[in-house]
Amino acid sequence: MCQLLYVNLHGEKYNHLATYVGLLRDSVFNHKDGWGIFTERYGTPVKCKGALLDTIGLHNFPELFDERPVIGHVRKASVHKDIKDSNFNHPFSSDKYILAHNGTLSDGSTIPVDKIDTQIFLEKLLEESESKKEFPDIFNNTMEKFWGKFAFLIRDLTSKNNYIIRGTKAELHKVDFLINDTFAGYIVNTEKTCLSDIANQLRILFLTIDPSLKYDFDNLEELEKNSIYLAKDDSVEKIADANEQTEEDLFPEKVKKANRGIYSSPAHSQYGFANCWGDDWQSDYWERGSRKNSWETEDLSLSIKMQKLMTYLTVQELDEILALIYNTGILGINLEQLEDFENTYLKRLVSHCDVNKFKVWSSATLSPTHEKTLWGLYKDGNLQFPHFMQKKQELQVALEKIL
Numbered sequence: 001m002c003q004l005l006y007v008n009l010h011g012e013k014y015n016h017l018a019t020y021v022g023l024l025r026d027s028v029f030n031h032k033d034g035w036g037i038f039t040e041r042y043g044t045p046v047k048c049k050g051a052l053l054d055t056i057g058l059h060n061f062p063e064l065f066d067e068r069p070v071i072g073h074v075r076k077a078s079v080h081k082d083i084k085d086s087n088f089n090h091p092f093s094s095d096k097y098i099l100a101h102n103g104t105l106s107d108g109s110t111i112p113v114d115k116i117d118t119q120i121f122l123e124k125l126l127e128e129s130e131s132k133k134e135f136p137d138i139f140n141n142t143m144e145k146f147w148g149k150f151a152f153l154i155r156d157l158t159s160k161n162n163y164i165i166r167g168t169k170a171e172l173h174k175v176d177f178l179i180n181d182t183f184a185g186y187i188v189n190t191e192k193t194c195l196s197d198i199a200n201q202l203r204i205l206f207l208t209i210d211p212s213l214k215y216d217f218d219n220l221e222e223l224e225k226n227s228i229y230l231a232k233d234d235s236v237e238k239i240a241d242a243n244e245q246t247e248e249d250l251f252p253e254k255v256k257k258a259n260r261g262i263y264s265s266p267a268h269s270q271y272g273f274a275n276c277w278g279d280d281w282q283s284d285y286w287e288r289g290s291r292k293n294s295w296e297t298e299d300l301s302l303s304i305k306m307q308k309l310m311t312y313l314t315v316q317e318l319d320e321i322l323a324l325i326y327n328t329g330i331l332g333i334n335l336e337q338l339e340d341f342e343n344t345y346l347k348r349l350v351s352h353c354d355v356n357k358f359k360v361w362s363s364a365t366l367s368p369t370h371e372k373t374l375w376g377l378y379k380d381g382n383l384q385f386p387h388f389m390q391k392k393q394e395l396q397v398a399l400e401k402i403l
Contacts, residue, residue, distance in 0.1 A: 002090070002102040003027070003194070004153050005072035006164060006231065009177050009185035013209050015039075016065040018187060019072055021205065022198045023052050026189070027074040034075040034089040038098045038155065040068040045098065047089040069162055069231065071153045073100040076384070088116050096129055096157055097122065102190055103149035103170045106327035121146060135163060136228050136240035147245040148327075151190065162231040164188055164223070167244030172223040174236060175199050178216040183234065188223070196220060316374055317386055321349070349386070357388045357395055364399045377402070 003026035007018045023035055036047035042064045052074065073090035090100040101118040111117060121142065128142045135156060143150075151170035154163045166172040173192045177185040189195035199217035206215040223229065226244060229236040313321075319329040325345060326337050333341075364377060377383065381398040384390050390398075 002076055003074045003190040004100055004102050004151055004172070004188070005074075005190075006069060006153050006162070006188040007072065008069040008231065008233070009187070010067050010233070011185075012062070012066050014177075014185070014206065015067065015070050016062055017205055017209070018198070018202055019065070019070045020052075021201050022187065022189060022194075023072050023074050025194050025198050025201070026191070027052050036073050036075075036089040036091055036100070037064070038071040038091045038093070038100075039064050039066070041066040045091045045093050047087075049089070071098060071100055071155060071162070073102075073153075090118065091153070091155075092119055092122050094122060094126055096126055098155035098157065099125070100153045102151045103167065104324065104327075105146045105148040105150055107145050108327070117148075135159070135161070139163075139165065139228060140240070140243060143243060143245070147249060150244060153188075164229040164231050164236055165242050166223050166225055166227055166229075167242060168225050169244070173220065174223055175217045175220040178214075178218055180214050181216070186236070187217075188231075188236070192220070192222065313386060314374060321386065353388050354392065357390075357392050360392065360395050360399065361387050 003023075005019065005022045005026060007015050007022060009015050009018055019037060023037070027035065034047065034049045035052045036045050038045045046061075046064060071091055075089055091098050092100075099118065099122050101121065105117045105121050107120065107124070109120075111120060124145055125138065125142045128138045131138065131141070133141070139154075149169045150165070150167040151172050152163070152165040154165065155161075156163065164172065171190050171192070172188060173190070173195050174186055174188045175195055176183060177187065187195065187198065189198065199220070203215050203217065206213075223236070224238060226242050227238050228240040228242045230239050322333055322337075322341070323329050325341065326333065328337075377399070378385055378387075380402045383395070383398050387395060
């Protein structure tokens with residue numbers, strides 16, 4: 001997923017430095033597949049491929065900033081989109097909205113190869129805006145057509161309002177900026193730890209602007225889930241609820257049928273459900289995939305074409321990749337999608353595979369002293385998903401830090 005950053009410190013130099021430090025901190029371990037910002041002064045999004053640290057940097061572009069708020073985004077690309085294409089970077093723009101998104105959304109349709117889910121959502125949002133309703137109604141009416149995880153930063157170019165929106169699973173946090181113990185602005189960021197680090201760094205760096213002033217940050221808080229906020233000059237005000245849906249909310253019969261199945265392995269067989277969008281598995285019985293394992297569902301026997309990739313992946317990881325591409329996991333995949341997966345994506349993924357990388361990963365996931373979950377390894381080690389997209393040395397160093 002990605003990281004969102006909203007900076008409103010009411011000063012050109014403050015906004016400039018806070019945006020640079022914020023995006024740099026958000027991408028220092030992960031989210032290195034591109035960055036972008038929108039400022040009122042420049043008037044259109046500025047985007048760049050690659051990590052902020054590896055590019056020429058925002059510090060060379062003071063003319064982008066003024067006292068007005070900044071919308072920022074660092075990207076962690078989905079595996080099926082070209083990470084070198086800055087056209088997929090946020091924020092996205094239209095005649096009506098500037099929009100940055102963290103999460104994964106689907107309306108059930110197949111996403112064209114030249115777009116990502118956020119662009120599809122923006123198109124639907126523009127269609128709904130023709131109703132001339134208030135923005136919260138426009139947003140929620142659009143969201144009724146989608147399911148998945150989301151947080152948004154949206155600039156309405158007509159009303160000149162900025163909106164900060166959080167669903168259920170995507171995080172958003174806010175911290176207040178103080179000058180001489182007086183409120184002077186605020187910053188909103190995805191991860192709490194990153195925001196705390198940003199604040200600690202800026203306390204010192206702002207002294208380069210005016211060492212006679214006392215700079216501080218206070219009231220670090222999590223924004224309420226399922227909420228639409230109006231970003232004001234001195235605060236964020238909740239103006240409406242936002243409803244995050246799952247695929248089961250929209251298609252209960254389809255999901256119940258597609259995701260029901262039996263997992264068989266030499267050791268045992270268990271019956272369970274897989275939730276593509278959930279943070280955790282709903283069953284504790286899913287085990288590592290191997291060439292001996294097989295999946296059986298009501299209407300699908302997985303092709304042996306899957307087995308080559310499962311040499312390098314756990315069942316959970318493969319399920320997550322399929323969910324990212326087709327918005328459904330192993331148990332919901334159909335033969336047409338499976339054929340498309342083999343022809344379009346499998347070769348690109350396998351080209352990054354290496355048996356030595358798999359041995360390193362396997363030693364961590366199967367370690368008897370390791371108590372972390374599979375996804376805990378990714379999160380705590382700041383690893384890119386899937387693991388074999390990284391260099392062997394990077395993988396080894398990251399795992400050594402947490403084992």
